[in-house]
Amino acid sequence: MPQNPSETELMLLKALWREGRMSAREVHDATEAQTGWSFSATRKTLERMEGKGLIRVEPLHGVKTYLPQAEKLDVMARLIQNFASRILDTEGPLPAAAFTGSRVLDKDEIGDLEMLLAELSKEDEA
CATH class of the missing domain: 1.10.10.10 (Winged helix-like DNA-binding domain superfamily/Winged helix DNA-binding domain)
Known part of the structure; x- marks a missing residue:
């Protein structure tokens, strides 16, 4: 990775x-x-x-x-998860609604990102 x-x-x-x-x-x-x-x-x-x-x-x-070489959604998910846990001290993924209006992500990518964030959140819990 x-x-x-x-x-x-x-x-x-x-x-x-x-x-x-x-x-x-x-x-x-x-x-x-x-x-x-x-x-x-x-x-x-x-x-x-x-x-x-x-x-x-x-x-x-x-x-x-x-x-x-790095996939956009993988990188974004890792950075967002890192921010959420390190800065916001949250447990669990941020909602996809937080990314509405992004100039980097389109509507389909936001849904995919939400799934990646949920997966990363489960890995963090394990």
Whole structure:
């Protein structure tokens, strides 16, 4: 299982989930306004993310491209469960209604996320 992304790694991962395969330059251009990073900082972060199992590298026409390795809903469920237990000190999953209006999750994904959160909650109880 991949490690959880840091807040800034999550920005890059969201771009990859949204756009799919991208070069380092494309990832940088898509996230520069949010991160304020130099291109070399973006490349270094992508390397770190590969090591964490969050993304994978595939050459395409001689250019390194990056693809998400970690599934969006799995990552979101782990981060949400971690937040709920660590910050909110809750026992059990957060309701799916908490994610209505998300720009990252669509309606179908919210239902799937609710199931993943329930599964993670059962694992935490065991």
